[in-house]
Amino acid sequence: MVIVSNMGSKAPRGYFGIGVEGVSKPMNFGNLSRSAHGFGASFVFTVSPGKRIQKPKSDTAASSEHMPWYNYDAPGDLVLPNDCRLIGMELTEDAIELPSFRHPSKAAYVLGPEGGSLSPEMVSRCEFVVKIPIHICVNLAMAGAVIMYDRMISLGRFAERPVHVGGPKMGRPEPVYGKPWFEGGKRMDGDKGRTRTVDGLEDRRLKKD
Numbered sequence: 001m002v003i004v005s006n007m008g009s010k011a012p013r014g015y016f017g018i019g020v021e022g023v024s025k026p027m028n029f030g031n032l033s034r035s036a037h038g039f040g041a042s043f044v045f046t047v048s049p050g051k052r053i054q055k056p057k058s059d060t061a062a063s064s065e066h067m068p069w070y071n072y073d074a075p076g077d078l079v080l081p082n083d084c085r086l087i088g089m090e091l092t093e094d095a096i097e098l099p100s101f102r103h104p105s106k107a108a109y110v111l112g113p114e115g116g117s118l119s120p121e122m123v124s125r126c127e128f129v130v131k132i133p134i135h136i137c138v139n140l141a142m143a144g145a146v147i148m149y150d151r152m153i154s155l156g157r158f159a160e161r162p163v164h165v166g167g168p169k170m171g172r173p174e175p176v177y178g179k180p181w182f183e184g185g186k187r188m189d190g191d192k193g194r195t196r197t198v199d200g201l202e203d204r205r206l207k208k209d
Contacts, residue, residue, distance in 0.1 A: 011040055011156065012105075012151070012152065012155035012156045012157075013105055013155070014104070014105030014106050014107075014155070015042040015105075015106055016041055016042060016103075016106070016107045016108065016109065016148075016151060017036075017041055017042055017043040017044060017045060017080075017084075017107075017108045017109070018032065018036050018041055018044055018045075018108070018109045018110075018111075018144055018147075018148065019044055019045030019046055019047060019070075019108070019109070019110050019111070020032065020045075020046055020047070020049075020110065020111050020112070020113065020140060020144075021046075021047040021048060021075065021110055021111070021112055021113060021118055021119060021122050022047070022048055022049065022050055022112065022113035022116060022119070023046055023049050023050060023053070023113055023114070023140070024049070024050035024113055024114055025114055026053045026056040026058075027056050027057070027058040028058075028114060028139065028140055028141050029046065029049075029053055029056060029141075030055075030056025030057065030058030030059035031056075031058045031059070031139075031141035032044070032111075032140065032141040032144045032145075033056070033059050033063045033064065033069070034058065034059045034060060034061045034063050035141065035144060035145045035148060036063065036067070036144070036148065037061050037063035037066055037067060038061070039145075039148040039149070039151075039152060040152075041067060041148070042067060042068075043067055043068040043069070043070060044063070044067065044068075044069050044070075045069065045070040045071065045072065045078070045108075045110075046069075046070075046071045046072070047071075047072045047073075047074070047075055047077075047078055047110070047122065048072070048073060048074055048075070049071070050113065053071075074121070075119060075121040075122040075125055076121065076125075078122075078125065080108050081106070083106055084106045084107065084108050085104045085106065085107050085108070085127045085128070086107075086108050086110065086125055086126045086127055087104075087107055087108065087109050087110070087126060087127065087128045087129070087130060088109075088110050088111075088118050088122065088123055088126035088128070088129045088130070089109060089110070089111045089112070089118075089129075089130055089131065089132070089143055089144075089147060090112060090117060090118050090123065090129050090131060091117075091131050091137075092129060092131065094129070095129045095130055095131035096128060096129065096130045096131070097130070097131060097132075097133045098130050098131065098132050098133065098146070098147060098150050099133065099150070101128070101130045101150075102154070103150075103151045103154055103155055105155070107151075109144070109147055109148075110122060110126070111140045111143055111144055112140070113140070114139075114140060130147070132146055132147070
């Protein structure tokens with residue numbers, strides 16, 4: 001049994017969506033959509049699916065009831081929000097290895113179909129192409145879960161891993177800020193600097209001479 005928890009962390013800023021081009025097995029898309037809902041995706045999408053997809057039985061969380069699901073006939077029809085950066089997942093020589101990739105705050109990830117690859121048209125639309133450093137192919141739903149997990153641990157707010165084996169004794173503390181510089185559009189009297197404490201470290205900004 002896998003035990004999951006939503007305690008001890010803060011959701012990353014920004015948003016993301018994830019989708020598949022040419023998916024041919026509705027059950028795989030159902031698994032991907034369910035995982036996307038669990039990881040906090042803002043939307044999912046399909047592009048030129050090989051089969052008609054309605055409500056896959058594998059989506060036991062009924063994710064389509066909680067987040068938008070968009071379908072597009074071709075890569076050129078794909079519409080994303082302003083400033084949302086499209087990232088393809090594909091095993092190419094020049095693809096960025098996932099552990100070395102810095103995720104944008106606003107992103108959409110697209111995967112290729114089962115037993116196939118992203119079309120040249122879709123790749124040309126992607127700003128980045130990333131790959132999972134693995135020597136075998138994995139199911140598209142699993143690949144999607146890996147990239148969403150990587151996004152979560154790299155952009156989320158978690159306690160640091162300890163030097164010793166095991167987990168941290170306590171969660172990562174919330175930042176505590178000092179008094180503001182301005183109030184009502186005017187600089188406040190008294191100390192012109194600002195002191196804030198982040199993770200136990202004091203950062204003091206002083207007024208310039």
